[in-house]
Amino acid sequence: MRLSESFSIDPNADWVQEHNAEVREVLAAYDSDKPIRVPMTSWDGAHMHGFYADEIGLDYRDYYSNVELMLQTQLEAARRRREIPVADLPLGQAPDTWSTALDMHPVPAPGWLGCEVLFRETSVPAHRCQHLSKEACRKMQMPDPRTGNFLGKIVPMWEEMKKLCEGLTYLGAPVGQPWSGVCQHGVFGLCIDLRGEDFMADMYEDPEFAHEFILKVATWCDALEAAWRPEGDKPGGYGFGDHGIEMLSPHLYEDFVVPVIKEINRRRGTTPPTGLHHCGTGTHLFPIMQNHFGLTAIDSLTFPLVDIAKVRADLGEDITITAGIESEIIKSGPPERIRQTVKELLTAAKGKGRFTMQVGDMLRGVPMDHRIAYYEAVKEFGTY
Numbered sequence: 565m566r567l568s569e570s571f572s573i574d575p576n577a578d579w580v581q582e583h584n585a586e587v588r589e590v591l592a593a594y595d596s597d598k599p600i601r602v603p604m605t606s607w608d609g610a611h612m613h614g615f616y617a618d619e620i621g622l623d624y625r626d627y628y629s630n631v632e633l634m635l636q637t638q639l640e641a642a643r644r645r646r647e648i649p650v651a652d653l654p655l656g657q658a659p660d661t662w663s664t665a666l667d668m669h670p671v672p673a674p675g676w677l678g679c680e681v682l683f684r685e686t687s688v689p690a691h692r693c694q695h696l697s698k699e700a701c702r703k704m705q706m707p708d709p710r711t712g713n714f715l716g717k718i719v720p721m722w723e724e725m726k727k728l729c730e731g732l733t734y735l736g737a738p739v740g741q742p743w744s745g746v747c748q749h750g751v752f753g754l755c756i757d758l759r760g761e762d763f764m765a766d767m768y769e770d771p772e773f774a775h776e777f778i779l780k781v782a783t784w785c786d787a788l789e790a791a792w793r794p795e796g797d798k799p800g801g802y803g804f805g806d807h808g809i810e811m812l813s814p815h816l817y818e819d820f821v822v823p824v825i826k827e828i829n830r831r832r833g834t835t836p837p838t839g840l841h842h843c844g845t846g847t848h849l850f851p852i853m854q855n856h857f858g859l860t861a862i863d864s865l866t867f868p869l870v871d872i873a874k875v876r877a878d879l880g881e882d883i884t885i886t887a888g889i890e891s892e893i894i895k896s897g898p899p900e901r902i903r904q905t906v907k908e909l910l911t912a913a914k915g916k917g918r919f920t921m922q923v924g925d926m927l928r929g930v931p932m933d934h935r936i937a938y939y940e941a942v943k944e945f946g947t948y
């Protein structure tokens with residue numbers, strides 16, 4: 565595997581030193597709950613490679629079928645993130661350990677349950693909903709949580725990646741052992757993946773079936789997480805993040821989903837983690853989550869899709885909010901529109917603190933000057 569042997573920027577250059585000093589100052593102030601400016605965090609995970617894929621003209625069908633290319637792309641993308649000033653991430657410095665993953669995000673769980681997985685040239689994989697009948701849902705048996713359906717493809721690739729990472733160093737730091745990438749993103753979303761939108765009607769027309777089916781799928785999610793938990797680890801809490809819930813009314817959410825989250829945690833002897841990933845529009849459910857699960861932090865809130873100032877007003881100053889600007893706005897620009905959008909958000913929503921912005925890898929085709937304008941706007945309007 566060919567890997568870069570150095571950063572393409574000079575770590576000792578004045579502009580790099582200035583950037584790094586500001587980053588340290590901003591993050592230290594945030595961590596001590598006395599923020600001087602809203603931090604612009606950078607997702608630094610193995611799934612983040614869209615901008616780098618643009619730079620090298622990556623065909624994603626190759627990335628998802630060639631383990632060596634997958635690992636190389638993850639490492640080189642992590643290096644590039646440390647060369648461009650688009651977030652509060654120190655530049656020109658390797659992390660303690662480079663993180664890697666067998667990256668099939670976001671399809672391992674639906675693929676495991678038998679949804680067809682689609683690979684495309686310019687984007688991450690997607691899956692098709694199955695539209696099963698109620699009868700088929702009732703009869704369905706849990707696929708093997710280690711090797712069932714799509715997981716059978718993941719296992720040998722993961723083994724191959726583990727071997728590649730063994731003893732590997734990159735830019736002076738060790739490469740960690742890869743995460744399997746197998747996890748689930750919410751029981752309700754999976755019910756929709758299997759049964760389709762008809763499941764919304766089921767909740768009114770045949771609530772008994774709907775209750776049974778959600779619990780059945782949640783029980784499988786529990787088994788999936790257990791099967792992929794590192795040996796010897798105790799189970800953590802079963803989370804309530806869910807990509808399918810935004811179309812539920814507060815009443816339906818409380819009636820159908822909350823009890824199932826509580827039941828799986830009861831079986832585990834745990835309580836749910838209090839942080840929530842929510843990139844959708846389900847803000848009307850946050851007060852219920854706060855009530856039942858003691859919500860303390862929300863990440864991936866997207867502006868202007870969601871009225872983040874209202875979320876802050878509803879939930880109070882103690883909630884930690886991490887927000888981003890809609891990818892499409894960053895992609896299409898122009899820079900002044902990006903600046904105005906950030907201004908609008910930060911003026912209304914940054915509150916007294918516990919507010920960060922985040923930038924992921926974004927959609928492919930985002931011009932670099934848009935990414936820079938985004939960061940500059942956070943610096944301009946994010947000060948306290």
Ligand SMILES: [Zn+2]
Nearest residue numbers: 841842843864
């Ligand atoms: Zn999401």
